[in-house]
Amino acid sequence: MATVIHSAAASHVGKVRTNNQDSGYSGHNLFVVADGMGGHAGGDVASSIAVKRIIEADTEYSSAADAEFALQAALIGANAQLAETVFEHAELTGMGTTVSALVVLDNEVAIAHIGDSRIYLLRDDELSQITIDHTFVQRLVDSGRITEQEAMVHPRRSVLMRVLGDVDSSPEIDTSILATLPGDRWLICSDGLTGVVSHSAMANALSSGLTAQDVADRLVKESLDGGAPDNVTVVIVDVGDAAERDDTPTVVGSAAAPLAFGEEPVRNRPLRIPALRLHPVRETHFEPDSQDYLSELIEEDARRARRRKITWLVAVILLVLAIASATFLGYRWTQTRYFVGVEGSTVAIYQGVQQDIGPIQLSSVYEDTNLELSSLRVYDRQQVEKTISAASLAEAQLIIERLHNASQ
Template sequence: MAADTPAAEATPPQRPLIMRYAARSDVGRIRAKNDDSAYVGRHLAVVADGMGGHAGGDVASAATVLDMLHLDHGDYNGDAITVLADEIQTANSLLSELVHINPKLAGMGTTVTSLLLAEGKLHFAHIGDSRAYRLRDGEFEQVSVDHTFVQRLIDEGRLRPEEAETHPHKNVLMRVLGDVDASPELDLDTLDVKPGERWLLCSDGLNYVAGHVVERTVRETKDLRECAETLVDLTLEAGAPDNVTVIMLEIVEETRDDVSTAAVDVIPPQLLTTESKPDITGETAGPAETPPAPKPVDEKPAAAEPADSAEPSASTDPHLGEHLSAEVLRLELASRPHELVGAAATAAETGSIPTIAGRTVARRAATVLTHKADAPEADADEILEPTKPRRWVTWSIAAAVLLVLTAGLWLGYAWTQTRYYIGEFDSRVAIYNGVSQRLGPIQLSTLEAVTDIRMDSLPQFSQQRVRQTVPARDLYDAQRIVKNLEGTGTIAPSDECLTAPPTTAPATETASPTGTATKAPATATSPAPSPNASNPAGATSPAASPSPTVVCEVGQ
């Protein structure tokens, strides 16, 4: 038994692993604004490099990082990598919603390189050309793979690595988070982790520092803060034509001091506002020198202040959703040790949180802070309730208008299909079903039948009429017109030359030699009557002559 005791003391239970960290971001010497964002805490590290320039690269990176920071904890019950991947996909859908609301942001996107330390494993997710390096057991290596055009050329053996830095398309991304892909392909991996290993996460702005210089700095600079500062300073010395963001972290075992520090009480909104006055100057309508504090999340937005109040209530601000987003975010950030840099830090400080009002506020209120979902979610939904009817009314009106237009177009099209007309097809007379018009790219008629009547066999006038199309009441009427064209060469209905009204003209009258019809004698066998007293000269007895018949002359 005595021999067992030292062995038991030599293998104490392993304590949980956490990250020690430092971060820095700089706009560089050329760019007008910083499109990079980064967050690092004890369990989560994320670097995002926004693209889109003036169109919203900073919005894309800030929205993505701020949407992910609630993952900074270690309790995942074995599905940490799934949660991490799903959260990045959710951030991607958030960017698409932002573009839908503000089309000026179209084309924005961001890279994402992230590490989630949970349950003794390091979960890695990556898309784009930001990078992750690991120093472990003396070996320094790049864990991430650049999703760029030149990297694909290198992988295919069409380009040497040393040629990549001078390639004209070195910044062309093949995969990125944004409104260009509904389901972007991520690089995912779960890695073994051990205390003492170091990680460098950075945007591609660090690429202007030679790789061996970066490696030497990470190896030789023991202090994480000093290492991050040195890497950014080296980038600035190299000209820094792009934004540069660096996270340095080291995996260590959690100590008793870490546990006590992590148990930070959530700071009430009033105290948070008092300590961080510059953070809310962009949120309120009050004077810049004395900005009023926004109301806490669990207060109703009803205006209870008198009309002559010296400071306007935050509930009167039209951007109430932004107040709530900023307030919830600040409460969350105050609940745990972390560093937030770049565009995401600027958004948190100014309250210009790039979120979708309602959806993100309620979701954050339900899942972040101390993970108490019921009260924050109810409060956020109650505050945002007035915006929902307006949205549904708008959609309902739009749907009704679309339904009426669709029904009208369908009825109009159905009516056209009851009509017929005569036209030309392949130099022949044809019958068409419909009307001889187009509705945009839609032809409102179809070919019903092609006859044997050649256009050049018709008189010139009839040819012109057919080419201009001859309307018909129905298919029978169209067939009758075609039969008349075949028989007489005209479009006149054939029943006009079948009968004629009776006439009292003399039987001796003859038709004009050029006429199309002739009148027959009163009787085929009796001679013409002679005039008498009861029958004056030149008159013909009606009784002696039946009604004449009109005969159409048809060329054989």
């Protein structure tokens, strides 16, 4: 029978943010990562409230189905608590949080997920992504409009389509039940890790043989080494067949600190829903998961792609024109130069330069002087065979005159 033998959690504010809007929990059977959004005013509050509410589900269950239902109920409860908090503190309007959580129960895990935090499974040294991001770019990837590589740098990669927060009273939460085996290592993380550390680097760290805590610390450090523009939170869960475990529950990030925010609650304030934002911003933000809005975003993305193609086409045309102009001007310059060389058995004046560019000849016979090469002195013949450069036609003619006089 599989059971949790080791677990660990680590969180860091990163190198750009001023506060940690992530929260993480490594418990007895429950493990959670939440990534808050809503800016400085509410992201940390949202993830903290959500994790503290979901922690209540860290208990024993008779079946994985019961655990799955309890997780879903916990996330719905956290969503309602977030809405109530915004109702009492209007300055927090628009705050929300992603949540990725799992419960380990015998040989199965129950999973609940919303947003773009992720759950991974390392089995037999192969790392697999279990959850699917609820983001705009993931919709584009799923529909074949862009590739996974393009999604990594897409200007709308931070747009979330589903989160817990104060907008949707019944958010759609992905839940599932999967088998787990002794030797499995589970990773739950915020996008502060996946946005910086590559899939292969995460796999190397997870399969390194280090302890759960050492792996969590290593992944956080790799994110920091990569610049860590966002908060980063990691929870590691090792599954084995041991009967006992020594780990104690650990809370990290915003949820590890006392909840403190804003002014005193003011009742009966209207619930304000944030207006749609149709332009890319640096902060992760939420947009309604509606077909009309998705169609508008997709059309805007298509317009941007068309503009990008036109820009590239214009740039290529300008580059070709620049190269053609440079080639033409360069050729014109070569035709102002002259040299003396051999044409068959006689000496000739050439217009151009001695070098050629592949099949393109940069010189041609300007005048055959009828001066026999055999009539020249040995030294002069050798010089003509090597070619003698002239700055002008008049200078080339003087060279011919000198050679003719010397041959008599």
